[in-house]
Amino acid sequence: xxxxxxxxxxxxxxxxxxxxxxxxxxxxxxxxxxxxxxxxxxxxxxxxxxxxxxxxxxxxxxxxxxxxxxxxxxxxxxxxxxxxxxxxxxxxxxxxxxxxxxxxxxxxxxxxxxxxxxxxxxxxxxxxxxxxxxxxxxxxxxxxxxxxxxxxxxxxxxxxxxxxxxxxxxxxxxxxxxxxxxxxxxxxxxxxxxxxxxxxxxxxxxxxxxxxxxxxxxxxxxxxxxxxxxxxxxxxxxxxxxxxxxxxxxxxxxxxxxxxxxxxxxxxxxxxxxxxxxxxxxxxxxxxxxxxxxxxxxxxxxxxxxxxxxxxxxxxxxxxxxxxxxxxxxxxxxxxxxxxxxxxxxxxxxxxxxxxxxxxxxxxxxxxxxxxxxxxxxxxxxxxxxxxxxxxxxxxxxxxxxxxxxxxxxxxxxxxxxxxxxxxxxxxxxxxxxxxxxxxxxxxxxxxxxxxxxxxxxxxxxxxxxxxxxxxxxxxxxxxxxxxxxxxxxxxxxxxxxxxxxxxxxxxxxxxxxxxxxxxxxxxxxxxxxxxxxxxxxxxxxxxxxxxxxxxxxxxxxxxxxxxxxxxxxxxxxxxxxxxxxxxxxxxxxxxxxxxxxxxxxxxxxxxxxxxxxxxxxxxxxxxxxxxxxxxxxxxxxxxxxxxxxxxxxxxxxxxxxxxxxxxxxxxxxxxxxxxxxxxxxxxxxxxxxxxxxxxxxxxxxxxxxxxxxxxxxxxxxxxxxxxxxxxxxxxxxxxxxxxxxxxxxxxxxxxxxxxxxxxxxxxxxxxx
Numbered sequence: 155x156x157x158x159x160x161x162x163x164x165x166x167x168x169x170x171x172x173x174x175x176x177x178x179x180x181x182x183x184x185x186x187x188x189x190x191x192x193x194x195x196x197x198x199x200x201x202x203x204x205x206x207x208x209x210x211x212x213x214x215x216x217x218x219x220x221x222x223x224x225x226x227x228x229x230x231x232x233x234x235x236x237x238x239x240x241x242x243x244x245x246x247x248x249x250x251x252x253x254x255x256x257x258x259x260x261x262x263x264x265x266x267x268x269x270x271x272x273x274x275x276x277x278x279x280x281x282x283x284x285x286x287x288x289x290x291x292x293x294x295x296x297x298x299x300x301x302x303x304x305x306x307x308x309x310x311x312x313x314x315x316x317x318x319x320x321x322x323x324x325x326x327x328x329x330x331x332x333x334x335x336x337x338x339x340x341x342x343x344x345x346x347x348x349x350x351x352x353x354x355x356x357x358x359x360x361x362x363x364x365x366x367x368x369x370x371x372x373x374x375x376x377x378x379x380x381x382x383x384x385x386x387x388x389x390x391x392x393x394x395x396x397x398x399x400x401x402x403x404x405x406x407x408x409x410x411x412x413x414x415x416x417x418x419x420x421x422x423x424x425x426x427x428x429x430x431x432x433x434x435x436x437x438x439x440x441x442x443x444x445x446x447x448x449x450x451x452x453x454x455x456x457x458x459x460x461x462x463x464x465x466x467x468x469x470x471x472x473x474x475x476x477x478x479x480x481x482x483x484x485x486x487x488x489x490x491x492x493x494x495x496x497x498x499x500x501x502x503x504x505x506x507x508x509x510x511x512x513x514x515x516x517x518x519x520x521x522x523x524x525x526x527x528x529x530x531x532x533x534x535x536x537x538x539x540x541x542x543x544x545x546x547x548x549x550x551x552x553x554x555x556x557x558x559x560x561x562x563x564x565x566x567x568x569x570x571x572x573x574x575x576x577x578x579x580x581x582x583x584x585x586x587x588x589x590x591x592x593x594x595x596x597x598x599x600x601x602x603x604x605x606x607x608x609x610x611x612x613x614x615x616x617x618x619x620x621x622x623x624x625x626x627x628x629x630x631x632x633x634x635x636x637x638x639x640x641x642x643x644x645x646x647x648x649x650x651x652x653x654x655x656x657x658x659x660x661x662x663x664x665x666x667x668x669x670x671x672x673x674x675x676x677x678x679x680x681x682x683x684x685x686x687x688x689x690x691x692x693x694x695x696x697x698x699x700x701x702x703x704x705x706x707x708x709x710x711x712x713x714x715x716x717x718x719x720x721x722x723x724x725x726x727x728x729x730x731x732x733x734x735x736x737x738x739x740x741x742x743x744x745x746x747x748x749x750x751x752x753x754x755x756x757x758x759x760x761x762x763x764x765x766x767x768x769x770x771x772x773x774x775x776x777x778x779x780x781x782x783x784x785x786x787x788x789x790x791x792x793x794x795x796x797x798x799x800x801x802x803x804x805x806x807x808x809x810x811x812x813x814x815x816x817x818x819x820x821x822x823x824x825x826x827x828x829x830x831x832x833x834x835x836x837x838x839x840x841x842x843x844x845x846x847x848x849x850x851x852x853x854x855x856x857x858x859x860x861x862x863x864x865x866x867x868x869x870x871x872x873x874x875x876x877x878x879x880x881x882x883x884x885x886x887x888x889x890x891x892x893x894x895x896x897x898x899x900x901x902x903x904x905x906x907x908x909x910x911x912x913x914x915x916x917x918x919x920x921x922x923x
Contacts, residue, residue, distance in 0.1 A: 357372070
């Protein structure tokens with residue numbers, strides 16, 4: 155990008171086309187600079203602007219336009235490598251002439267984004283932001299990752315002030331101004347027993363202990379109460395938080411309970427005995443929010459003054475301070491991986507920063523309408539949810555605080571609290587209308603009624619009743635730690651007509667995209683977690699076999715004549731064509747370095763193709779028939795080759811023959827997919843009359859197997875870590891399953907076969923969750 159004349163959008167170019175073009179130019183710059191790895195690019199980011207792996211990947215793949223500072227930090231990082239991919243002594247300065255064209259391109263694309271060709275997900279406002287607080291750039295309208303699920307839960311008689319999920323996701327606790335603490339079954343939406351006794355004033359905060367033994371509640375009268383959940387009895391009453399106990403949190407190990415309030419002091423208690431373990435004077439008035447880091451080595455506190463203080467919980471020593479934006483901080487949370495923290499103040503400011511280096515500025519956004527009352531990270535860390543005094547619930551990409559959409563309550567209520575279920579599939583809120591509202595991924599069932607915020611996104615939602623298990627609860631159990639449900643979750647339709655059934659499926663290596671190839675030659679791309687469509691690639695010939703490159707920038711597809719086309723995963727343009735082989739190809743996998751492509755097919759041979767030269771080498775053909783699946787171990791030390799016989803051979807790099815093999819369970823052939831989990835367990839899926847999963851844990855004497863679905867499928871894929879399967883049944887629909895926990899070896903069902911781990915959809919179609 156040498157001059158400014160080429161950076162402006164082309165005549166008639168819309169935002170999506172401009173974003174794809176800019177991403178292609180960034181990828182070209184990366185190749186020009188020796189194609190440094192994502193990890194190396196992260197390491198070269200400016201000290202004042204960190205870059206996450208997801209931000210770099212999403213920007214290079216054209217999936218979103220980051221904010222100006224993040225975009226320019228990425229460009230500077232790329233320019234800090236020489237043409238051999240070696241780091242230069244220093245980053246280019248902000249005034250470097252090479253940056254001028256990139257800066258102009260970003261501004262032009264941002265203007266195009268705001269011009270109305272695509273409606274922003276969060277409407278703008280004429281209200282100016284306070285000095286020093288910038289609004290996030292608008293993003294294309296898209297369905298948020300969560301939508302309301304049916305009717306709210308009712309029972310409270312006043313404002314619902316706090317909600318919390320139990321560690322196993324089975325219970326939802328709520329409390330509020332009516333002085334009651336109520337427990338709800340997530341599976342049925344019904345109350346569990348009578349309200350818990352003991353509180354005399356507004357219940358301001360609730361928290362379950364990590365082992366699920368205790369439920370702690372903070373009271374407006376300055377006390378904290380501990381209930382034993384097994385007996386539902388009040389076991390402890392703790393005092394000393396000042397006139398009002400406003401916030402509390404258990405340490406990750408469950409051995410400490412931190413409480414605070416308007417007294418300006420944090421108390422640390424032993425929940426088992428009720429003894430005081432320590433006390434920290436925070437100063438500066440009331441404490442409205444506190445949280446332990448996931449590792450338990452930091453305790454964050456905030457309140458009046460608008461500053462978050464990070465302390466060593468053992469000594470009370472301040473490790474760092476973060477200014478949020480004035481006012482009082484009401485909400486505070488750590489991301490599950492401990493690499494991010496977020497806080498929000500009464501001025502409307504929201505800040506996300508790295509708690510490991512609180513001196514860095516992090517990302518800042520402004521909540522224009524009212525202020526944030528509560529916030530929480532989804533367990534995966536990729537979504538930040540905020541609840542507002544204007545009755546809205548917003549979802550953000552925490553990497554750059556880009557909004558994913560806005561949901562506004564049907565009533566002009568005050569949303570006071572928000573929490574995610576342990577699996578991240580459910581989000582619960584409480585409001586001034588005395589309601590508990592559950593949110594879940596779109597697409598569970600009935601169409602949203604006119605006027606519902608979901609309707610403007612063309613999304614669907616289930617009807618939640620109190621007499622049957624809500625669809626959200628079934629989905630939640632499917633994504634929970636034990637993953638026993640195994641029910642199908644249909645993907646939302648892509649824009650544009652697809653003709654014929656799904657022929658091939660593939661996950662991107664980081665699990666953030668699912669590709670489906672259709673009979674008309676087109677390829678649809680989805681976000682597999684929210685199941686929302688991303689975009690569509692067009693082609694002339696079907697690609698029944700697909701595979702993403704390790705960095706997700708390329709998508710390889712095998713044609714029916716045995717030839718292979720390597721596409722740009724964003725634009726769909728062909729990058730490389732490989733010659734045909736004898737017979738059709740049934741399996742593709744990129745080499746771990748992304749420079750080669752492995753193919754396997756009807757002749758039983760595995761070939762490694764050099765994507766630059768087009769040359770190839772072969773592994774010896776096996777005696778087990780065609781090669782149907784290929785997968786690399788996480789550390790690239792093993793290549794798994796699956797054959798039509800059901801056998802899986804394991805090869806070491808450079809070996810003249812397989813090191814070992816895994817035999818399919820009795821009666822299981824028709825191998826459809828292979829993957830290694832993060833802990834090196836091998837996962838195989840066989841698709842015939844039944845779709846079954848077999849897992850070989852490292853060092854285990856025997857595999858574990860279970861039925862994923864009764865009935866055949868036309869295409870099937872596993873994410874690279876083996877935890878997320880997707881399948882296509884005859885027709886254009888694509889289904890995604892949460893992977894059930896494998897049945898231990900030796901456990902059988904009534905028919906003598908492996909016992910299924912949960913409900914199995916009926917043959918011939920998709921079950922309704």
